[in-house]
Amino acid sequence: MQWEAVIGLEIHVQLATKTKIFSGASTAFGAEANTQACAVDLGLPGTLPVVNDEAINMALKFGLGIDAEINKINVFERKNYFYPDLPKGYQTTQLEKPIVGAGHVDIPQEDGTLHRVRIHHAHLEEDAGKSLHEDFHGMSGIDLNRAGTPLIEIVTEPDMRNAKQAVAFARKLHAIVTTLGICDGEMAQGSMRFDVNVSVRPMGQEELGTRTETKNLNSFKFMERAINKEIERQIELIEDGGTVIQETRLYNGDTDVARSMRSKEEANDYRYFPCPDLLPVVIEDSRLEKLRADMPEMPEARKARFISDLGLGDYDAEVLSGEVTTANYFEASAKAGGDAKLAANWVMGELAKTLNQNDLEIKDSPVSAEVLGGLIARIKDNTISGKIAKQVFEALWKGEGSTADEIIEKKGLKQVTDTGAIEAIIDEVLANNPAQVEQYKAADEAKRGKMVGFFVGQTMKASKGKANPGMVNQLLKKKLG
Amino acid sequence: MPNTSVYEKSLAELSRSLKAGEVSSVELTQSYLDRINTFDNDLNAFITVCPDLALEQAKAADERIVAGQATPLTGIPLAHKDIFCTEGIKTSCGSKMLDNFIAPYESTVTANFKAAGTVNLGKLNMDEFAMGGSNENSFYGPVKNPWNRDMIPGGSSGGSATAVAARLAAAATGTDTGGSIRQPASMCGITGLKPTYGRVSRWGMIAFASSLDQAGPMARSAEDAAMMLNIMAGFDPKDSTCMDRAVPDYTATLNEPLKGLRIGLPKEYFAEGLDSRVEQVVRDAIAEYKKLGATVKEISLPQTHHCVAAYYVIAPAEASANLSRFDGVRFGHRCEDPTDLEDLYKRSRGEGFGSEVKNRIMVGAYALSAGYYDAYYAKAQKLRRMIRDDFLKAFEDVDVIMGPTAPTPAFPIGSKADDPVAMYLGDIFTISTNLAGLPGMSVPAGMVDGLPVGLQIIAPHFEEARLLNVGHQFQLVTDWHQQKPEAI
Structure with a gap:
């Protein structure tokens, strides 16, 4: 049977702000653990978030860059779950009213036409910290430097049909965010992280198959491999009489091995609700106009x-x-x-x-x-x-x-363009290769064209590559008659 | 040494005495510390007393007064609810969870008082995480009502109310999420004001329900409360919900005459469940206002019966998320020898939180769950808007709304411990102003069975000056606020 893959992406883009989305702590990469986490980032009691205007501007620039609807009133919500690198026990994100609404990105195809990938929305949120599972004698260490780093999460419609298309889209998105200057594009440092949703269906079928999500791919190469691997896995599974289950998967680029992380049944109920510490973000038209005027x-x-x-x-x-x-x-x-x-x-x-x-x-x-x-x-x-x-x-x-x-x-690599000097070299070459000169003279016009190449090569070699090739050609033809 | 009558002085009088050199801040502070020593073993108003710090601050205040750089409150000994983070001093929020917590930062409210040169005597007892109306839910034990030590002082700012009523501090700070300033003020015979939501910064104030929490003064009179609010109110860029709006001098309009003041009495506030003796106290107070030239009109707040239900969805929902950070990972209580992550969470939180806090976290998490959100949280938010609209409509015709602060006077410690719903219904008259974001105040208006009863006054948004003016004029013609518990 012929199968068709259906691919949608969710991309976390780290915004290139100097400070975090809700605090004044620095976002610079690579500092010593927990040195760039202030009381707000640590989730200490009584601390409160204040939105970084620059993060809002960058999200708006993205919206303008993909020709998207902008939600003039957008709302931060709390996504509740417990994890040691999530200091407050909730992530501040956007759900019902994201800052950027529907937009699109066009990618070139091999036949020269454009393929349109629709963007469902993009929302602002804070990043979590990192759990470090090595070097702590069986315990885990927590580094909260990254906690509170501003992200936009971009969600596409399932508009891609193969890994190459998905990668082409990812590259285009990389170009857009780096051109806008809203992300440093350093994928190895996690500045852009891709989650891929993949399903397969018999060619021609309208209804979508069950999808899986493979999380946190941070290079185009890994992304392409992970998608192809997942497409193959699903097709094989179905052809062997099995069914794809909705699950979250992890792909290890270094070992090229993917495994299941959790199934839908194990998914959290995140109990989203609007964050009462933050007022709705209201975007004035004048602000959009100013950003539009400054677009690269x-x-x-x-x-x-x-x-x-x-x-x-x-x-x-x-x-x-x-x-x-x-x-x-x-x-x-x-x-x-x-x-x-x-x-x-x-x-x-x-x-x-x-x-x-x-x-x-x-x-x-x-x-x-x-x-x-x-x-x-x-x-x-x-x-x-x-x-x-x-x-x-x-x-x-x-x-x-x-x-x-x-x-x-x-x-001393300057090209020799002195006719006399080149002629002298040619004369030497012809004198050293009398047999080839005879053959040349005996050959018909059609063959001569190819044979002249030999003399050009010898002449260039003798000039140590410095003779002007055009002149060599011209002079040779004249001398060989 | 100051004589005992110094404790009866208003903040304005104390301020004058300090500036005139009749008493030093060190003397005043030492004598308050002595009183705390004498009375607080029994009353239990304080969680932490800071004698060394207080005397150090008093000394600095005396120098500042001599140097002629005093503010009106410089050198006056105050105490703060243990919900405000204070750099270097334990901030427990009444919970075992934070029994070991010393914040590395200062709340904006206490920082403002520090800058004004007040003396911090210590941190005051409260219901755990401000959840409760009786101060029985504190890890540090119940606070007693100085008027009758078998009785609750009200809550959650019960330590603040008792400290002010028992003259253990010249005035105090409190916080109010559903009545936690006004209800204990009513039960302890003091004046307590919950400002408009956004009037006072919440930075460094440990959150219970972020969209309802507001800090305010608890003092012996409206005039004292005005002087306190002058320090507390104002814009703070560290709190996104704090309003950037000019702060008037709240003492400047205290003496405006009340002739022509239009008072609204919501008929829903004088209904079933209101103790008839409390109702009489309120009616008598209204009669005083009429004598002062006010007109009185019955109004309706039709959504009143929905307030408790809406509140007990919204407040626990916000609390369930606000209290997630207490996970034993970075600060606060951590269980012994956790076997894995889940064990760390379950035991740290299980051991660190008291039962009322656990109840509310569970109720809140339930109300936000997939499939229940629309039925509970979304509906409660809709009701909240309707409740607010009720008030805005009512204020088209009246200047202030008056009624009882609490349906009953203080009740015996332990008497409602097994009946949370009865306890929740005690908030019925106070929570609507939190839901609507309005300022409300309780002033002492009478006694029932030897226990104080307060009158609640509610004003439109940002009309705290009106509340204080209306309260002060009442206190000029009555002496309920000057009554004092025996043996204090």
């Missing part, structure tokens, strides 16, 4: 501009606009180098490859956008060939010089 260029618009103003193809524009640091890097290198297409090729090619080999993010690249731009400029003005440029790039990467010009100068 969103990935969609940037992509369109890359196509129309910079002359990039659709695919290149999509890749380069997809992530804000990449987009910024590309634009800066294109500007410094004076050639957008060359810059696009280099950012997506040599730079991406080298970053990948070294397991680095673009923001950590040892070659800055301006320096790469300097290299591109030298390719464009024929100072060096593309091939030599790779040598220069490698030297820049290794820190052998701070600009392309410095390396070209130091290593």
